[in-house]
Structures are given as C-alpha cells and as structure tokens.
Amino acid sequence: MDYPDLAPRARSWAPHLLGVLRIVAAFLFLQFGTAKLFAFPGPVMPGGGTAPLASLAGIAGAIEAFGGALLLVGLFSRPVAFLLSGEMAVAYFYGHAPQGFWPVLNQGTPAALFAFVFLYLAAAGPGRFSLDGLRGKDAP
Structure with missing residues (x-):
C-alpha cells in the first residue's frame, strides 16, 4: 500500500524530532555528570561519594554536567555537541x-551511542526548542 502524503509529513516533523532527540539525549547524559559531581540522582562513584573535581572522573563529570545542561537548553549546541562527542569517544x-x-561486554554501549548521537547533533544542529534558534544562530 502506498502512502503518498507520508514522506512530506515525516519531513515536516524532522526539526521537531531533532529537538526532542537533543533534549532527551542531553537529559540522560546530564545525569552521568551530576551523579559524579553531586551524587544526584544517586552516587555512582566507588564508595558512594563524589569525584574530586581535579580528578579524571571529576573533569569528565564537569564536562558532562555543564555540557549536558547547555545541550539541554540548546545553547552553543554544535560546538558543545562536538566536544561531548569527543569526550565520549575518549571515554x-x-x-x-x-x-x-564487544561494547555489550565491556559496558561501553552508552559511551559509543552518546558519541555518535552527539556527533550527529554537531552536524545537524539543535533542531527546534533551542536557545540557539531563539538567538537566530541556528534556526531550523
């Protein structure tokens, strides 16, 4: 069965869904940083504490928390997404x-997936619902 109106309708939703992808990915990513820095929503560091800011985990947590927050609201989306993609590739x-x-065995699936989602966002832009769009810097 042929749906001739489906492709144009799907294309019209692309900027909205790109914005939703950015928001959801950033919200999920942000939690890794806040868990390392503030033990919120729960502790993830060995021993249940927080990571010292001057440690590798602390620096990663700061990048994840602040970069995730910027990406969540869509501010400086392309460079932030590129930075986060690189951080996840290094991780x-x-x-x-x-x-x-195998990523499923080495526990690297989230890092690999975040790396490629953020790389896509760096290329595609923030989509709808972003401060970059309101500033006119990356309007969809």
Whole structure:
C-alpha cells in the first residue's frame, strides 16, 4: 500500500524530532555528570561519594554536567555537541575498549551511542526548542 502524503509529513516533523532527540539525549547524559559531581540522582562513584573535581572522573563529570545542561537548553549546541562527542569517544577507547571488543561486554554501549548521537547533533544542529534558534544562530 502506498502512502503518498507520508514522506512530506515525516519531513515536516524532522526539526521537531531533532529537538526532542537533543533534549532527551542531553537529559540522560546530564545525569552521568551530576551523579559524579553531586551524587544526584544517586552516587555512582566507588564508595558512594563524589569525584574530586581535579580528578579524571571529576573533569569528565564537569564536562558532562555543564555540557549536558547547555545541550539541554540548546545553547552553543554544535560546538558543545562536538566536544561531548569527543569526550565520549575518549571515554570509550580509554575506559571500555581495553576491557574487550564487544561494547555489550565491556559496558561501553552508552559511551559509543552518546558519541555518535552527539556527533550527529554537531552536524545537524539543535533542531527546534533551542536557545540557539531563539538567538537566530541556528534556526531550523
């Protein structure tokens, strides 16, 4: 069965869905940073505490928390998404890949997925519902 009106309708939703992807990915990502820095919504560090800010985990947490917050509201979306993509690529190859080849076994699936979602957002832009769009810097 042919749906001739489906493709144009789907294309019209693309900027909205891109904005939703950005918001949801940033919200999920932001939690990794706040968990490392503030133990919110719960502690993830060994021993249940928070990461010292001058440590590798602390720096990663700061990038994740503040970068995730900027991406959530869509401010400086392209450069922030590119930075976060790079951070996740480094996290994957530094922390997960040495544990084995398969991401499902080395616990690297979230890092790999975030790296590629953020790389896509760096190229595609923030979509709708962004402060960049309101500023006229990246209007869809």
